[in-house]
Amino acid sequence: MRMMLLVAALAVGLVGGAAPASATRIGNEGCTPGYWKQAQHFDSWEEYSPSTTLASVFTLPAYFASSEYGDDTFLEALNYGGGSGLTSKARQLLRAAVAAFLNAASEDVGYPYRRFSDPGNMLASVNSALASQNQTTITNLKDDLDAKNNLGCPLD
Known part of the structure; x- marks a missing residue:
């Protein structure tokens, strides 16, 4: 019986370990858009590439x-x-959102927000701000993400 439980536990662990990569560190680090856009840093991009389209990630309003x-x-x-x-x-x-997503996707950056869940739920926040068509709402979120992107980059 113990052997069956051990085998079952290992099987669950192996299946659970097959999930897609997702950064789990939360902290006070962030790299700027200026860092991420440099070709010599493309090897730091995790889960996205320079050719990832905005529309494949964000809900872009008609305007x-x-x-x-x-x-x-x-x-x-x-x-x-x-x-x-x-x-x-x-x-x-x-x-600012693209840099934030790259920060949050990186296992080597302790970014304070998450892309798809709390804390931060950036996808929902960005989509909501864009859909609001309110320049103040959009600017406030941009300023917040920009501040987080400037916390200090641990990457070289």
């Missing part, structure tokens, strides 16, 4: 998806600049 930016990649988003107006504010949020 953004129908713009010239609708098919942009993570790398293109990391290069977004500033500006005023709703689309510019959305670009600024997505720049």
Whole structure:
């Protein structure tokens, strides 16, 4: 009987260990968009690639998806600049959000937020802010993510 329990426990452990990679560290570290967009740091990207499209991760509202930016990649988003107006504010949020997602996906960065669950649930927060079409809401989340992305990068 003990042997059967041991075999069952090992089987559960092996099946459980087959889950997709997901960073589990929570801390006070974060790398900036400027870090992530450099070609020499692409080997630090986990679970995403520079060619990952924004639309494959985020729910882009019509005002953004129908713009010239609708098919942009993570790398293109990391290069977004500033500006005023709703689309510019959305670009600024997505720049910070992409860096935040790369930070949270990395096993080597102790980022304070998670992508799909608490604390932070960044996907829900980013999608909600973009859907609000409220520039203040979008800017406030961008500022928060930007502050977290500037906590200090442990990667070289």
